[in-house]
Amino acid sequence: MKKTAELNLPDKENWGSRLGVVLAVAGSAVGLGNFLRFPGTAVNNGGGAFMIPYIISFILLGIPIAWCEWTIGRLGGRYGQNNAPGIMFALWRRAPAKVIGTMTVLIPVLVYVYYVLLEALCLRYAVEFFSGGFADTFQQAAAAGGSDVSSAVTEASSSFAKRSFGMAENGAMFGTEMLWYVLICFACNFVIIYRGITRGIETFCKIAMPLLVLCAIAILIRVLTLDNVVEGRTISSGLGFMWNPDWAKLWEPEVWLRAAGQIFFSLSVGFGLILCYSSYLRSDDDVVLSSLSASSTNEFCEVVLGGLIIVPTAFLFLGPGNTPDSTFALGFFTVPAIMHFMPGGSFFGGMWFGLLFLAAVTSSISMLQPATAFLEDGFGLKRRASVTILSMFTLAGASLVMYFSENLAALDFTDFWCEFMMIVAALGQVIIFGWVIGAERAFAETRRGAELKIPTFMPFVVRYITPTFLIVVLGMWCYFNGPDRLKKMSPSLQGDLAMRSVYEAAISAHFPDADDDALNTHVTKILGEGVSITAAIDLLPAWLRQVDEQATQARVPAERTASVARFVFVAIIILFLLMLGLADMACRGRIGKVIKQAEDVGVGLEEVA
Ligand code: PFF
Secondary structure, eight states: OOOOOOOOOTTOOOOSOHHHHHHHHHHHHSSHIIIIIHHHHHHHTTGGGGHHHHHHHIIIIIHHHHHHHHHHHHHHHHTTOOSHHHHHHHHOOSHHHHHHHHHHHHHHHHHHHHHHHHHHHHHHHHHHHHTTHHHHHHHHHHHHTTTOHHHHHHHHHHHHHHHHTTOSSTTGGGGSTHHHHHHHHHHHHHHHHHHOIIIIIIHHHHHHHHHHHHHHHHHHHHHHTOOSSBTTBOHHHHHHHHHSOOGGGGGOHHHHHHHHHHHHHHHTOSSSHHHHHHTTSOTTSOOHHHHHHHHHHHHIIIIIIIHHHHHHHHHHHHOTTOOOSSHHHIIIIIHHHHHHHSTTHHHHHHHHHHHHHHHHHHHHHHHHHHHHHHHHHHHOOOHHHHHHHHHHHHHHHHHHHHHTOGGGHHHHHHHHHHHHHHHHHHHHHHHIIIIIIIHHHHHHHHHTTOSSOOOTTHHHIIIIIHHHHHHHHHHHHHHHHHHHHHHTTOHHHHHHHHHHHHHHHHHHHHSTTOOHHHHHHHHHHHHOSSSSOOSOGGGSOHHHHTTHHHHHHHHHHHHHHHHHHHHHHHHHHHHHHHHHHHHHHHHHTHHHHHHHHHHHTTOOOOOOO
């Protein structure tokens, strides 16, 4: 029996062109992950050597999972479904399908509530550069900074970012101009979503993607032609600093974990966006080449544009010690400072943050469309209602992340749990593709309308290698991050740790000549073993008791951060359960009915001989 029918619902939307869908998926993939997260991760994890686990992850995770997602999405579209729970349920009438489907709606929404804040910060920085605000701030800092001008400017840049983001105190972000930028970003993103697939997403991505690539190329040319601006440092030594391989890093399992994590985040594969976008394809639209085109666009933007711009330039102007570990610090403390030193930096800085803003918008809209589609397909809501509900919901979420901004606590923890769910959701999708549908049958569906041949070993890869790799990644992820993150959710433990570190610092100042071993002995003798202070506080030596008050004060923010971590964890679980309930209701109701109609007109998988 050949089943190639398609359910044509009256208000079904489709992409206008192949270029449109490729640019939309590439737009989702190309974002802050490419231009900020990749260079920071690569330089801190072995430089050129990082590319080995990265390329292996790209081949064994990125490409196969993207093909699975494009195929499952296009197939789900034939059942009249553009929402992940409906698509999964159409293919597998079991509870786990609803669970995975729910995750793939929830993850993008959760990522959105913090990602939009970074988008707003990029917009603010672009305005600040173009309007000359940064030039004034940095000039003043440089003039007051004495001989160490680079540190003075970097310091001014970091305090601007910390103030904008309210990092010193919860709630502080509400008092800054950031609020307006966040609202502008919300308006931009939701207007595009409201206009729909072709008039909104496709039209915007067709303009934004070429524009941002052109801007990035212009900046790259500027950067690569910078030479001899700083005594003794050349741009080629900056490229060497970024890319010279540190082979020893390959023996560290965390490096492999970070490479796999980067591939997921950057390609946006495995957690529902491509699923949603590809459900708007027609049944014979090519998915093999489109998927590869979108992925290669992402890799070009990541490795070539992201990999050659920031870190080499930071090396050139600020020296080797200024590539911080965190994406946030690299992007928002370091980059503005290097733009200040670069000839024409105000213009190039504005252009850089402008392109980051565009890249963030094309990613943000892809995070909103899956939930919009879920509200529409699952409950029959009109576009206006679904967009209004989602905007209110995400605004409430973003407000919480904005409020709990001290040390970026809410942002950091939300990102952390999203990464975990991304791996689980990707594993779920690969299992549905390779085992529930069956890899051979599923790839027969992938091949429909394809111009390129899929390698014959691909079914084997998707059935065995990709899931095994994902299980190993998940295991490593839990092993390396789990215990530490669980501890971070305990206010009393975090309070103890903060107090202890104040006493430890005082002990180290009291014995300035002690080496590490001797210092450890002093610490254990005075404070006892473990994390808290096991010796009774009143028994501490008098010279140490001088920092009592400082230690008690250090407790408070540490306890607060741990409470935020706990709150984020509980909130995500509650949200997940609520969404699962909604997905279940929809699958029993409207979604189930439409799937039945589709089956009645003969929609299904082609049987392979
Ligand atoms: N791929 C995007 C980036 O590299 O910035 C990030 C992203 C987009 C993450 C969409 C999650 C998501 F749902």
